[in-house]
Amino acid sequence: MPPAPQGDPEEEPHAIAQVVRERMYSEDRAAQALGITVETIGPGSAVCRMDVRDDMLNGHATCHGGLIFTLADTAFAYACNAANRATVALTCQISFIAPAHAGDVLSASAREQSRTGRTGVYDVEVRRADGAIVALFRGQAYEIRGTVVQPAL
């Protein structure tokens, strides 16, 4: 008789993160409308992508800082919810380094710097396809009660 299926302890956090991503993204109309995609997700990390469209430009003909922030904030949100504990942003800081132009493909890589008790700190780097850093983002996360996907995985 075969053994009951059991989760691989090393694989499980990654599997949970995938389920969280699918659920969150299916309801994330803002990310969808901006064409932001979640390229990868894992425990405490996520990579998102956004192609700079003409309707994302400001008067300097560069990508509006708010939309660069939105990309970074989205990567932050997926990274800090990846363990299926519902978590929100308390405060975020962003430094703008270099501009992005129409047609640029931006990549935002988020990683957990700390998570203790109900709070955590996450750093996100936003880069152009040529590798230049466009912005550095740091988010302070706060865990509310509940899970992203129910019943708890």
Add this chain to the structure above:
Amino acid sequence: MPPAPQGDPEEEPHAIAQVVRERMYSEDRAAQALGITVETIGPGSAVCRMDVRDDMLNGHATCHGGLIFTLADTAFAYACNAANRATVALTCQISFIAPAHAGDVLSASAREQSRTGRTGVYDVEVRRADGAIVALFRGQAYEIRGTVVQPAL
């Protein structure tokens, strides 16, 4: 013979701010696409408005933090360029206080806290129509060379 018309010194900064607003907004495709409007502008201040649309919601059915930031950042941009000295954001910080939902009308009021040399600090409050503070934003501005509108007013 009557003298040539001259600007009222008290009125002039307001008139300059209006011209800056028109020029900036005509090219601000991101603000236009998000339905952000510039309600008022003056020396070192601006008020912007955004109606929360369905395509601005995240998975919690609340307005995506990135778009709240975008509204605040837009008010900041108009306030810090109102004197027709081209100015960009170096770094911004936002604290999220209360959620906004579909249909909410958000108002972002920016005001200059300091401007010395080529740098300045601006605070922005984002409020719902019921007066609740949705977010507090602080931006650090940096003056680059040039003007928003040429020839210099």
Add this chain to the structure above:
Amino acid sequence: MPPAPQGDPEEEPHAIAQVVRERMYSEDRAAQALGITVETIGPGSAVCRMDVRDDMLNGHATCHGGLIFTLADTAFAYACNAANRATVALTCQISFIAPAHAGDVLSASAREQSRTGRTGVYDVEVRRADGAIVALFRGQAYEIRGTVVQPAL
């Protein structure tokens, strides 16, 4: 027989704040060592003072930014604990506007901008005696369990 003494509802928060201040300050060796004093305290607010000493100067002969931050952070701590709910700083941001020199008397005024659930946002202005803004500080507070003074007032 006279009734038992009862607190004046309007006075009580101020009375609690005074008791919190005395207890906190008696154990606040860092503030004492730097000569920081708590001038006033009330619900969600506090004003602290620091005289810039020679041993607070950096290589530019101006007050070390870390000590300006320490003054602001101290005002923040008293303001956010004034209701006798033990509260700590999660993250703080400071913008440096103008220098302070030896002999300058600095005043840091903290006030609560929001307090919802277990988190809050506090702004602090640091000014010289001539009124010039030296720094603007914003702190994100997080309420831990317990009180500052036991038994609970």
Add this chain to the structure above:
Amino acid sequence: MPPAPQGDPEEEPHAIAQVVRERMYSEDRAAQALGITVETIGPGSAVCRMDVRDDMLNGHATCHGGLIFTLADTAFAYACNAANRATVALTCQISFIAPAHAGDVLSASAREQSRTGRTGVYDVEVRRADGAIVALFRGQAYEIRGTVVQPAL
């Protein structure tokens, strides 16, 4: 006849950083008074150390957040001036992660994340001797005119 001595291009930035450190530290009375030392310095980087003394404690018997900030800010200052271009802090952000107690030896490692034009971004990690992260700090630097050491190296 021996050739005239010439600087090793790879060594020179390190040599400049050492001279900057000596000059800055000799005048940095605040760092001296707090027992902060500059352990290492190089192009865009610095490591500082501080032993937590009894007179650095707050009412929770942990190191005052302002002094943790001061340590981080000092590492930031040495890192961003290491190339002998006089540079000051515009704005800084700190997240407090874990407490430090009397007797703890704290180490702050600063490194340059970007430096373009007259501005730069530096990250500092403050750790206890057991490796735990005490705080994460991010500083925005602004280059003023002049050098730290004259004549220019």
